[in-house]
Amino acid sequence: MDETSLTAIEVEALSDNTPIIVIWSGGNGPHRYFKKSIDGCPVAAVEWEIETGRLDSIGKSLGSWPNGFVGQEQYHTRVWLDLLNER
Numbered sequence: 001m002d003e004t005s006l007t008a009i010e011v012e013a014l015s016d017n018t019p020i021i022v023i024w025s026g027g028n029g030p031h032r033y034f035k036k037s038i039d040g041c042p043v044a045a046v047e048w049e050i051e052t053g054r055l056d057s058i059g060k061s062l063g064s065w066p067n068g069f070v071g072q073e074q075y076h077t078r079v080w081l082d083l084l085n086e087r
Helices: 008-013 047-052
Strands: 018-023 031-038 041-045 078-081
Touching: 031 047, 041 047
Parallel strands: none
Antiparallel strands: 018 031, 018 078, 031 041
């Protein structure tokens, strides 16, 4: 994960179902998700959430609402495109 991560604006611009890799601000990860939007807020969703329609924005927000933050600074949630596993 030495490539520069995406900015919050770049994450918001991604199409729904774009595969992404996330390292959360607390250092948990990297994990594979798919970018989705709930009420205009980008969230990280796992495959079963998409398949069942059970998206949960609590704790997986990638936007400024309600509690997420994405950036390239240390301790921010970092997001990369998952170029190896594109849908």
